[in-house]
Amino acid sequence: MSESANPAGVSSAVIFRSAGGLFAVPMQDVIEINSRTDLTPLPCLPDYILGVINLMGSVTPVIDLRRRLDFEDCEYGPRSCLMVLRHGEESAAIKVDEVLTSKRYLPESFLPLPDPKSVIAGYITDGGEKIQLIRTEMLFEKK
Amino acid sequence: MAKYEQSMEGMLDVFLFETNELLEKLDEILIRTESDTLGEEDVGEIFRIMHTVKGSAAMMGLHNVSKLAHSLEDLFSIIREDPNVQFDKPALYELLYAGSDGMKSEIENLSDESVPLTDFTEQIAKNRAFAAAMKGEAPAAEAAPQQSAGEADGVFTAEDGEDVLAFRVMYQSSCLMPSIRAMVLLKHLKAVCELVSTIPADLDADSAGDEISAKGLVIKVKAASPEAVLEKLKNGINVENAVQIQRQAKKTEPAPTPAPAPSSQPAQPAQSQQAEKPSARPSAPAKKHDDKSGAMISVKLEKLDRLMTLATEIVIAESGVLHSRDLLPYRSEIPNFYKSARELKKLTDELQDVVMSVRMVPVNTVFSKMNRVVRDMNKKLGKNVTLVIEGEDTEVDKSAADLLGDPLMHLVRNAVDHGIESPEERAAAGKTEQPTVTLSARYESNDALIEVRDNGAGMDPKKLLEKARSKGMLEKPEQEYTRRECLELIMKAGFSTNTEVTEFSGRGVGMDVVRKNLEKVGGALLVDSEHGKGSVFTIRVPMSLSISDCMVIQLGGREYAVPVSAIKEIFRPKAEQLNVTPDGRETVLSDKLYRMIRLSEHFGLEGCESDPKGGIILLCTAESGEAALMADGILEEMQIAIKPFSAYLSKFGLKEAGFSGTSVLGDGSIIPVLDVNEIIKKVSRK
Numbered sequence: 001m002s003e004s005a006n007p008a009g010v011s012s013a014v015i016f017r018s019a020g021g022l023f024a025v026p027m028q029d030v031i032e033i034n035s036r037t038d039l040t041p042l043p044c045l046p047d048y049i050l051g052v053i054n055l056m057g058s059v060t061p062v063i064d065l066r067r068r069l070d071f072e073d074c075e076y077g078p079r080s081c082l083m084v085l086r087h088g089e090e091s092a093a094i095k096v097d098e099v100l101t102s103k104r105y106l107p108e109s110f111l112p113l114p115d116p117k118s119v120i121a122g123y124i125t126d127g128g129e130k131i132q133l134i135r136t137e138m139l140f141e142k143k
Numbered sequence: 144m145a146k147y148e149q150s151m152e153g154m155l156d157v158f159l160f161e162t163n164e165l166l167e168k169l170d171e172i173l174i175r176t177e178s179d180t181l182g183e184e185d186v187g188e189i190f191r192i193m194h195t196v197k198g199s200a201a202m203m204g205l206h207n208v209s210k211l212a213h214s215l216e217d218l219f220s221i222i223r224e225d226p227n228v229q230f231d232k233p234a235l236y237e238l239l240y241a242g243s244d245g246m247k248s249e250i251e252n253l254s255d256e257s258v259p260l261t262d263f264t265e266q267i268a269k270n271r272a273f274a275a276a277m278k279g280e281a282p283a284a285e286a287a288p289q290q291s292a293g294e295a296d297g298v299f300t301a302e303d304g305e306d307v308l309a310f311r312v313m314y315q316s317s318c319l320m321p322s323i324r325a326m327v328l329l330k331h332l333k334a335v336c337e338l339v340s341t342i343p344a345d346l347d348a349d350s351a352g353d354e355i356s357a358k359g360l361v362i363k364v365k366a367a368s369p370e371a372v373l374e375k376l377k378n379g380i381n382v383e384n385a386v387q388i389q390r391q392a393k394k395t396e397p398a399p400t401p402a403p404a405p406s407s408q409p410a411q412p413a414q415s416q417q418a419e420k421p422s423a424r425p426s427a428p429a430k431k432h433d434d435k436s437g438a439m440i441s442v443k444l445e446k447l448d449r450l451m452t453l454a455t456e457i458v459i460a461e462s463g464v465l466h467s468r469d470l471l472p473y474r475s476e477i478p479n480f481y482k483s484a485r486e487l488k489k490l491t492d493e494l495q496d497v498v499m500s501v502r503m504v505p506v507n508t509v510f511s512k513m514n515r516v517v518r519d520m521n522k523k524l525g526k527n528v529t530l531v532i533e534g535e536d537t538e539v540d541k542s543a544a545d546l547l548g549d550p551l552m553h554l555v556r557n558a559v560d561h562g563i564e565s566p567e568e569r570a571a572a573g574k575t576e577q578p579t580v581t582l583s584a585r586y587e588s589n590d591a592l593i594e595v596r597d598n599g600a601g602m603d604p605k606k607l608l609e610k611a612r613s614k615g616m617l618e619k620p621e622q623e624y625t626r627r628e629c630l631e632l633i634m635k636a637g638f639s640t641n642t643e644v645t646e647f648s649g650r651g652v653g654m655d656v657v658r659k660n661l662e663k664v665g666g667a668l669l670v671d672s673e674h675g676k677g678s679v680f681t682i683r684v685p686m687s688l689s690i691s692d693c694m695v696i697q698l699g700g701r702e703y704a705v706p707v708s709a710i711k712e713i714f715r716p717k718a719e720q721l722n723v724t725p726d727g728r729e730t731v732l733s734d735k736l737y738r739m740i741r742l743s744e745h746f747g748l749e750g751c752e753s754d755p756k757g758g759i760i761l762l763c764t765a766e767s768g769e770a771a772l773m774a775d776g777i778l779e780e781m782q783i784a785i786k787p788f789s790a791y792l793s794k795f796g797l798k799e800a801g802f803s804g805t806s807v808l809g810d811g812s813i814i815p816v817l818d819v820n821e822i823i824k825k826v827s828r829k
Binding site for chain 2: 038043046049052059060092141
């Protein structure tokens with residue numbers, strides 16, 4: 001968890017693109033970002049779980065974020081990659097179109113969504129395009 | 144500041160382990176002998192346990208525990224010396240259970256400095272008084288320092304004028320806070336006299352209660368009518384007796400009535416206890432447990448873990464060497480190599496077996512603890528539930544056994560508290576059989592199945608649905624809930640059908656936590672119920688990381704593993720062996736007709752062989768039946784370590800779909816492992 005110390009109140013997130021929208025995940029939930037393609041598909045799983053990959057001995061599921069969020073399918077470009085997220089003792093990788101950057105923001109720039117069960121925790125408004133912050137916990141639940 | 148002797152820190156682990164074992168043994172004996180006879184052997188055993196705990200606790204500097212054990216040891220030494228001594232058995236057992244619980248919790252909290260050392264003085268006093276009563280003595284308690292003749296003089300001091308009267312009040316042994324009672328009593332006394340002083344003088348002091356329990360309360364007053372004072376005292380709440388202390392005449396009757404167990408009911412209660420637990424036989428851990436046959440040694444679990452990992456890795460490495468692609472071209476030319484290789488395989492297989500068995504413990508280690516749980520609950524709830532234990536010799540990995548404890552306790556408590564109806568309800572429903580909770584354990588493919596079954600009220604899916612609706616917990620329209628899903632609502636966080644939260648269960652937090660914890664290790668919690676008849680909860684735990692001999696098969700261009708243990712025969716079928724009935728059921732003929740299951744269809748895979756004659760048939764047998772599984776082809780046999788699915792993946796019912804887990808091969812690739820039993824089970828249901 002290589003996080004440069006944040007002054008109190010400041011949050012960090014990794015910004016990425018998926019299905020044409022801008023999304024973010026809390027920095028501390030990101031284990032690694034890689035461009036692995038050696039997926040092993042597993043039958044009898046919902047279509048948003050593409051399969052599993054071997055991450056340091058651990059059999060890790062790969063979730064297609066587009067399908068998970070019910071966006072349209074289309075070809076993934078050359079910049080698509082996997083972002084491995086952690087939740088408690090579990091980890092899962094999400095396939096995204098492109099990882100852009102990391103960002104720090106203050107509480108004032110964050111608009112929380114009132115529904116605690118939504119995959120989206122809220123919006124980061126910091127000039128420019130609105131960024132949807134993902135609630136990592138909900139990614140680890142069934143759709 | 145530690146609660147035990149610091150210089151003995153190195154011995155702490157051993158002390159904890161051994162003492163816990165002894166206390167478990169004590170509980171076992173208590174449960175078995177409570178409604179049965181307390182034999183000479185058992186008495187000796189209990190004595191020895193107390194003796195050992197006394198000694199080791201003292202060595203560790205745990206003097207409170209040591210003294211408590213000492214008081215019980217003395218008690219049992221009396222019984223040992225005189226097997227015919229009379230005593231109140233139920234009262235004795237209460238003291239023993241209290242002692243066991245006290246010591247257990249003290250040891251549990253030993254390393255927690257925020258929990259202070261327990262003061263067992265009151266318990267010790269009770270034990271000593273009981274012992275004294277057994278000997279027929281007035282329990283001039285040892286716990287109380289001075290209790291000698293000349294007490295009368297000790298009561299009246301020089302300042303007390305001639306008009307000062309003294310009374311001694313003895314409180315009943317069941318009175319827990321005599322100092323509080325005393326204070327109230329004194330208030331009432333003011334109506335008939337003038338209070339001079341009391342012994343103990345300060346009723347607020349911490350030690351006051353103990354002093355009063357041991358020696359009684361001395362009240363010095365000035366009163367016109369001693370009789371009126373005596374009357375008021377005798378009518379006090381929890382007052383056992385009250386006497387006036389005469390000056391100098393030494394007519395004092397120190398401690399007039401024995402405080403605890405009136406030895407007026409000797410061994411008789413044993414019979415009345417019998418009536419309460421008619422067929423308690425099944426639950427009593429029978430004496431057949433001579434598990435101490437052969438020398439034993441206790442080992443740190445981490446060392447075993449390391450040993451396990453090494454054994455597993457050796458087997459995989461050995462497999463890697465033997466199946467190395469480099470050898471392929473020379474296979475036929477090196478017969479001596481393969482001979483030695485077979486020897487090696489035999490040895491590594493045996494090594495693996497032995498190491499695995501080292502970590503296996505019978506589930507009884509967990510099951511037997513439930514006896515106590517049910518017993519205590521029966522006392523409180525009076526539902527008279529019998530605990531039946533089956534398959535207790537089934538062995539599971541130690542880590543699995545450790546994690547079974549809490550869920551089992553939770554489920555057993557639920558069964559007794561909510562599942563089993565009260566005697567009146569059962570009678571009204573016309574249920575004549577004993578209310579029973581059955582714990583059973585057995586194996587099913589790679590898992591151990593533990594069931595908690597009750598013959599109680601069962602659950603009504605409709606009611607559960609309603610409750611969930613009223614709590615706003617429904618995630619989809621009511622009509623869409625299947626019967627099974629309704630029953631599973633009970634395991635959701637925040638759900639609790641009981642309106643009262645009892646001290647044993649309720650609060651709706653437990654089940655979902657139990658389930659999550661099980662799923663974390665690849666296990667599961669299932670429920671089934673029949674309204675009016677009873678419910679059954681099933682805990683499934685995988686038999687830890689195990690190495691299986693597997694056959695690698697091909698399906699749709701990908702590889703899958705099938706445990707060899709499930710395979711009877713493998714062959715490419717000929718046309719004559721294949722049959723299709725008019726209603727489309729395919730079969731394969733070998734020694735008899737086997738139902739054919741196309742794995743490609745079962746899993747919804749594409750790009751697979753459609754003609755059985757071009758594929759391969761695996762004749763399989765499992766608990767749920769037999770069948771001929773059809774695959775595209777087979778590759779080779781391999782030793783692999785099967786890992787159950789992670790908690791997240793377990794949510795998708797992969798097991799029911801026919802997968803037991805995955806394996807990471809030597810080259811880093813992942814191969815799914817089939818669960819033959821589940822595949823056949825699913826097909827049989829259609």
